[in-house]
Each structure stands twice: as C-alpha cells, then as structure tokens.
Amino acid sequence: MTPARPAPDFTALFSARARRMNASAIREILKVTQQPDIISFAGGLPAPELFPLEEVRRAADAALTRYGPAALQYSTTEGHPPLREWIGARAGIPAANVQIMTGSQQALDLLGKILISEGDTVLVEAPTYLGALQSFQPYGPRYVQLPTDDGGIDVDALAELLQTTPAKLLYAVPNFQNPTGRTLDAQRRRRLVELTAQYGVLVIEDDPYGQLRFSGEPAPSLYELGLEYAGDVEANHILYCSSFSKTLVPGLRDAWVQAAAPIVSKLVQAKQGADLHTPTLNQMIVTELLDEVLPRQIETVRRAYGQRAAAMLGHIGEQFPGGVQSTRPEGGMFLWVTLPEGIDSTRMLERALSRNVAYVPGSPFFALGGGENTLRLSYSSATPEQIERGIAALGETIREALD
Template sequence: MSLDHLFANRTSRMSASEIRELLKLLDQPDIISFAGGIPDPAYFPRAAFADAMTVALSEQSAGVALQYSTSEGYTPLRDWIAAHMATLGVPCSRDNILITAGSQQALDYLGKLLIDKGDTALVGWPTYLGALGAFNAYEPRYDRLDPSDNRAPEQIALEAAEAGGRVKFAYLSPDFANPTGITLTQQERRTVLARADALDCAVIEDAAYQSLRYDGEALPSILAMEIEQTGDIEACRTIYLGSFSKTLAPGLRVGWVVAAKPVISQLVLTKQAADLQTATINQMAVAHVAEAVFDTHVETLRAVYGKRMHAMLDALSANMPTGVTWIEPEGGMFVWVTLPNGMDAKALLQDALAANVAFVPGGAFYADGSNANTLRLNFSMSSEAKIIEGIARLGAVICTAMGEVSPRA
C-alpha cells in the first residue's frame, strides 16, 4: 500500500540534501572529504560540556533541565545572547530573542511565517542549500539577490507581482557565506538594506559563520547597521539568525533569532505549534559553556581553522591547472571553485571519489540548478596534511579531465 497520492502538492518541491546524501558515502577512512560543512569534533569543548551536564542534572537543577519550559527559551541563555549581541553592536533584550533547534529550524519557521505560494524570495546565486530546502516547501519563486543588480526596485517588485505574489524577504549570509565564502562590504550591506526598504520586505541575515574570521577586519552585521540608522531594534526589518553549531557543538541543536518583538511573538506561536520548545537541558548546557569558555574557545577555532584555510588556498595554487579559479575567503569553512565552462562537477565527483577525495558539486546551491561547473570545498574538518594531500589528488583528477599534463605551477 502507498499513501503517496495523499501527499500535499508542496512535497514535490522537497528533495534530499545532496550534501547529506553524499556524506553517507564517506565513512571509509581512506577518503579525504572536503564535502561536509561541519566543525572538527576534536575541538568540541568536551570538558566544559561534561561539567555543564553534571550541573544541569544535579539535584538542584534536574527538575528544570528535564521539564517542559517556555517556548521563548531558557532565560539565562537568552540573557547571555543579549549581552553577546550588544558586543556586536546590537542592543536588545531577551524579549527580542527566540531560541530555536539550530538556525535551520529558524529558516523553516521564517518560510512558514513569510511565504505565501508564489511570493518571491531574493537569494544569492548561489546560496545556502539548507535555506532553499527550508523555503521550498512553502512554494516561493526565487529571484537573485545581488548588490550590483542594476534593476530598479520597482522592476523587481513588478516581476514578483507578475509571478503571482510579492517580494517577502532577502536572505543572505553576509560573512563568509555558505557556499562561496564571500563577505559583503559595508557598502554592499547598505545596498541590501536600501533595496529592502524600497521593496518593503524583510532581510533574513544568516550569521552562522560571523565569529569565524581569520583575516581582515570585522564588519558590522546588517542588523547592527540598521539599528545605527533607525536607533531602535523595534524599527528594524532585519531578522538575525545566530547559531552555536559552528562554534560550540552542532549536535545539541541550539540557535537563536534576534528581531523586533512582534516578529519574535509570531515566531513563538510557530514554535509552540511545531515542537513547543527547544530541549531545556541542551539550552542549559550551552548557556553554561558559553558563559565559561565561548570567547577563548572561538579564539582557538580561529587559530586552527585559519591555518587550514591558508593550507587549502596554497594547495590550490600549487595543484590546479590554468582555467580553474577560486574565491579566497577571510573566514568561515569553505572555498568556492569554478571549473572551465563545459565541465560538470557532478561527473567529476565520480572520478574524484575513485581517487579517494570528495567535494560537493555546486549546482545544488543554485535555485535553478545552474552553474554545473562549480564546486564547494570544506577545510574545517581536515588537518593541514590531509588538505595538502587531498587537493593534490583533486588537482590530478581535474588535470586529467581537462587533458592537462600538470598544474599551473
């Protein structure tokens, strides 16, 4: 018996994550994987979490840790986040904060909250695959979010109306974006805000990688810039998404949303209908660890991941043939590579796997599936030695596919 005929029409827009499916193939220890966008578990603050769980499960705290709690989130954690956001130029209170099961859940909630069928979402080209997966179920139309776009806002709005809806939001990750590693300049951030003002739409700022800067000077978040303009978070259209997944530990699934109170209130109703609350014990543990070690732990990650990023960039320069280009990020976890026109990264992946090296083909990050000649490389999960070896293998595979004898070096 099959129930497929009962599935809602919107399920046709839902598909398996190419990254999640690819990761299933990479259990073999001899494969050097640049595919996952995940932190190195060797640097999880295990001792701090062990202490945090002991405290949470103590006689004094277990009744709170194992009990139902408020949908908004654990108050000490929200207070820590409010203080943290203040250091980033975002003065706010706990009432401007909702705790979610990772920022991925926040993306799903915002899709549910903002998108009517046929509405337009402005996204990067490419953009984060998980955001497309979260939004797809609500049946949006996608248009390009590009600060250099010369179209007038009126033209963008007209195209959205002709498609049967309106522009609801611009989604972007302005710091070390997944998948490209690109960071928007301050002027580009201002342009995004000005365009959102002209379109009267929201801005969803995905700040998952903001803490992981290795080179260059830190830039203010879009929300911080908007607060500077308006003077008050309650007058802002930007919705900021934060996460502990890339800094402390992804498995506990703790993220947060910062926004004007009416947005938070509506998201709380969405969360109540979905899962009531994020696990209290996880929130308590994260609050304890964040209070104890967040700043020093992030400094450790910056030192380790920064060396790995530079090892990958140097290895690419040494091993890639002429015609292959890449973006040099200042932080995050990814390097974005563009192959010569006509090459297909999906086809190349099969040859790469035969050489025991893996990556993610770039087409999955485009809302229209285009640009098959791109790929994403992750550097956070591999040692410098493995990065050098893996890029050498990948370079040899690409040279063979291009009919080159040796890399540009």
C-alpha cells in the same frame, strides 16, 4: 499474521507541500563519501577534535545541580531566560526580541513558515545555502537569484531588480557564506539594508559563521545596520539568525533569532506547534559555557580554520591548473572553486572519488540552476596531511578533465 494486504498508496496521499520536498543532493553524495579511505572535503562538519568535550561534561553536570529537575522538565517556548538575556545584551536589544531555536535550521523553517505564502518572491544569492532552500521550498516560494561576485551580492543589480520585482523576502549569508566563503562588502551592506527597507522587503540574515573570522576586518551585521537605519528594534526589518553550532558544538542544536516583537510572537506560535521548546538541558549547558568557554573556543576554532584555509589555498595554488579560480575566505569553513567553462563538476565527481577525494558539486546551491563548473570545498575538519593529499588528487582530477 494473515498474508499481507496491498499497501496504501502513501505517496498519493502526500500534501502538495510534501511533493515540493526532495532528498538533499548533498546528503546522497555524503553517503558515498563516508567510506574510510576517502578524503572528504564534501561535508560541512565543524572540527570534532576541537569540541570542548570536558567543558560540556562539566556544564551538563553544573546545570543539573543548579536547576535540578527543572533542567529536565518542559520549559517555555521562548527559551531559557538567562540565555535570551545574554544574547540580547550582546546585541544591545531586549531579551524579548530573542527567540531560541532548535538549530538555525529551525529558524529558517519557521521564518519561512510564517512568512512565505505560495508564489511569494524570495530573493536568494546565486549560489545560496542549500539548507535554506530546503526549509523554504515546501512553502512554495518563487525564487529570484541575485548575481554575486567576490564582494557578495551585486547591490546595483538588486536596486534594478527591486524597481520591477515586488519581493517579500531576501535571504542572505553575509559572512563567509556557505557555499562560497565570500563576505558581503561593508558598503554594499548599507546599501542592501536601505534598499530593502525602502522597498518593504524583509531580510533574513543567516549568520552562523560571523564569529569565525580569521583575517580581514569585521563588517557590521545587516541587523546592526538595520537597527541604525530604523532607529528602533521594533522598526528593524532585518531578521537575524545565528547559532552555537559552529562556535561551540552542533549536536546540542542551540540557535536563535533576533527580530521585532510581531515576528517573535508569531515564531512563538509556530514553535509551539513545531516542537514546543528547544530541549531545556541543552540551553542550560550552553548558558554555562557563555562566559569562559565560548570566547576561548571561538579563538581556538578561528586559529585552526585559518591555518586549514591557508594550507588548502596554498596547495590549490601549487596543484590546480591555470584557469581554475578559488575564493579566498576570511573566515568560516568553505571555499568555492570555479573550473574552466565546460567542465561539469557533477560528472567529474566520479573520477575524483576514484582518486579517493570528495567535494560537493556547486549546482545544487543554485535555486534556479547554474554553476555546473563550480564546486564547494570544506577545510574545517581536514588534517594538514589530508589537505595536501586531497588537493593534489583533486588537481590531478581537474587536469584529467581538462584533457
């Protein structure tokens, strides 16, 4: 080789879009917390010891036998027909209104890609799912934060906002939200659906956790309410995303969107350019698991996460000083802690790590900033013993910060 020439200035060649992308704050934190002696409540990982490993092994085998080489060939962009049919039947809509996606993350990316022009107003919960912000960000949205409380989005504030602020999209995680674990109140759901319909705002309903309710009463999805309101699948303004990542396993990357035909057909065009199709075998594996394994697995996960959430809340009650508040999730994987004003959870993280416990500071979940005194805890993949020791260590850390 000749001596090295100067490198091209790659970053100067990046698109305007690329300049809006950032390294995920959480990702950087997670790297630190992967050291073996750290008890991490930081990640958002489903419990791997609950994965139906042998069932997936048999399903892969069965799919390869059933479909032969077709299980490994290119397949349609829309998705594996029996999988779309099952999803459609469960939702009471035609399979044609179901689009398979390579994980919910792709659903968010491609919905953002086909809908968000630079400067379009996108309404998001404060706080909201960080991955959605990462998907939408390159497309140049203007975020407006919606205030939330323990019942989810404050719909009175939404009504007031819509009177003066034309918006294209509202993004929400109504069930056991990431990061807060909160659930949108049933009455508010109806009002949100009506308001957004009346103001011509499309709603992206992100529902990865809906099946993982371990207490309380299920509320209808925004999609179901939108269908009821509109009277027809083609008039429903709710775009529903869900996934098998939290109910079965995340590593196969199988998810879907339910939406009206014009949205689905534009998603098909977008997905052709993005990855042609979701891996064929993976869709067939999931399809093999739908009837027997999925319901059983949902029960297993619900029960386990319910116990872990209860354990964490119990220890929080005992170990955290007064003035610290926590949400009480009825499902999902996360709870949300609000520290007394003035404590900065980002600065506190270093002290927590020195006590071998990790969490994610809350502020990255706010599209426009805020929440410096909040943090997210995940209970999904921690053992009872880790929960006990970790919450005790976190309690000490908070007490120290209060001094």
